[in-house]
Amino acid sequence: MISEIVNPTVTDKQAPPVQFTEGALIELHRLRASLTLSEDQFLRIGVKGGGCSGMSYLLAFDKKEEKDQEYEIEGIPVVMNKAHTMYVVGMVIGWEEGLNNRGFTFSNPNASETCGCGQSFSA
Numbered sequence: 001m002i003s004e005i006v007n008p009t010v011t012d013k014q015a016p017p018v019q020f021t022e023g024a025l026i027e028l029h030r031l032r033a034s035l036t037l038s039e040d041q042f043l044r045i046g047v048k049g050g051g052c053s054g055m056s057y058l059l060a061f062d063k064k065e066e067k068d069q070e071y072e073i074e075g076i077p078v079v080m081n082k083a084h085t086m087y088v089v090g091m092v093i094g095w096e097e098g099l100n101n102r103g104f105t106f107s108n109p110n111a112s113e114t115c116g117c118g119q120s121f122s123a
Contacts, residue, residue: 016073017090018090018091020073020074021093021095023094023095023096024093024094024095025074025076026095028043028076029074029075029076031061040063040064041061042061042063043059043062043076043078044059044061044080045059045078045088045093046058046081047087057088064079065079067082068081069081069085086110088110090110091108
């Protein structure tokens with residue numbers, strides 16, 4: 001279930017390749033406020049090899065690296081390795097909080113297959 005998608009505030013010349021739902025943004029702001037993050041830490045969005053479908057999503061606070069593209073989405077500094085963009089462009093990141101499942105969700109139009117847990121995919 002995807003709730004309202006929030007249009008990002010773009011401070012970079014390029015629009016971010018992903019979008020967040022309102023619930024996901026609220027949770028990300030809550031996490032940033034509860035963690036002790038340095039000013040050189042960003043929200044990293046990407047992919048990595050592994051998971052039951054071949055690739056899994058990466059969503060964590062991290063430092064910027066040389067090949068990263070930088071964005072700002074609703075006051076949250078975001079980085080993404082340029083090579084990962086083709087796997088996540090158009091993706092919507094949501095937040096689900098229910099009895100059976102609690103966590104970030106990924107609705108990826110580039111995924112040809114997604115595993116049952118929703119955390120891994122193949123493209």
